[in-house]
Amino acid sequence: MDDDVQAIYRSRLLTEILLSLNEGSKKLSQLREITGSTSQAIIPKLRKLEADHLIETKEHEYFLTSAGKIVASGIDDSFVTFWTINKFKHFWLRHYLEGIPSPLLKEIGCLYESEVIMDKGMKILNVYNNQLKMLKEADHIYGISSVVTEGYADSISERVKEGIPIELIVPFHVAGELKLSPYVEKLAALKDYENFKLMVMDEDIKVGLIVTDKRLSFPEITRPVISTLSDVTWITGWEEMLGFIITSSGLREIELIFNCLSIVRVSE
Template sequence: MKGVSPLEIYNECRDDVQAIFRSRLLTQILIALGSGSKPLSALRDVTGSSSQALIPKIRQLEALHYVESVRSDYALTPIGRLVEPEIERLVTLMGVLQRHRDFWAEHDIEGIPPGSLRDLQHLYRAEVVKDVEEDIFAVYATFLTILRKASWIHGVSSIMSPVHADAIKEVVMGGTSVELVVSRELAHRLAAEPYSTTLESLKGYANFRIYVSSSPVRLGMTVTDGFLSLGLYRRGTDTYDTARDLVSTDTAAVTWGEQLFQHYTADSEILRISPK
């Protein structure tokens, strides 16, 4: 049997969908109650609205069976608890896109795996670091800071440069645990100079591993115990944007980055460094 399309479902239930999003207060009440039940006074504080404005909206949500009264407080019903996280996720995702719309619009986000794309809202607190005329090495300087402050480093990339390789070599020799997942194309380049000498010098270090991804890699990502840095290819090109990275110290972003790293390691094989 052919599945029902989302457009058909929308046509059937558009009144309920529009009821949630047609006003600021309806959405704010649902999101506010997502963290737990609240009295009317707390909802007034959260929304900045009067009781006279709030009560009709609460009644609407009660009629939809999303909200109920519990011991003089208001709370989400069981189906309200199903709906609210999806609203919260969508609102936060829109916030991520609005904060750095040019970054997302101008880069190939399809290089990010679908599971990570679905959780993109965790990057809300990230900031764009970019090279500008006054600071032409801003992105690289940030990369060095991230490496030097890290207790451990996990990376995924399809690009490398001698200066980046030297920076990684420095922290590995300093005792930091480093694991990298690289594309097959990059693995082939690492077998040649100037990278082969660097890899040979790190061969005896147990705190350094490189994995080769069996799937394409179209991003550059570094995640540590305190940082996430994400770089992407320019949209519609095969050119990696070395001049702009999205950087965050937020715990949710770091967790997002680590999950992306685990996605690639699950589909990778360790790179054996052959003696010269």
């Protein structure tokens, strides 16, 4: 099995055949046009794939089998992941990838068609203002934050009151700050809004991440600029994935006890 897998990755033609069939059935003439190879070169590869039960033929057309679809999808994902890492290699080198949940890293190929937008200015205020603008324009907001500011809290509070769905994760030390003024009053004002969820985790969070329906903000760890990868077609997938992590990763939702204005963790 290992030899078969290696043979596929070593052969450009085998890979091209599988990837093209992953988009739909093809005739031999179509495979010739797509790969730029002759029938004499393609036919032995097709026979090998048939012998491995990855493709089948019907009325002179080639189809992927169920197993073939799995293999072809895996190849497609691995290539897209490589292309994405290579396309944005300078971006990844300046960011703390270890802070991104592993399920999201596995889907990093979704970012290939996006673009990196960076502030030219070096002032931290540029980052801050752009993040506030990003929150103001969003229709959905998911976030992981290791710090809290009054301006950030005001922006979140305003969007919650406008009915925007917002889910945030903070480390426990930030939850402690939220028990103090002015944050505890701001949170108390949101107690009846079902579109707002705030969760706490015990682990130290080294990365800040904001995901909206339009953009992803992932500040650099080496200098204070805002970086976003923006494309609605993929951001929805990452938004949903982050939402899944929020709801299923064992995080404890913060419960506001308003009669004593404190924050406690709900037991798992």
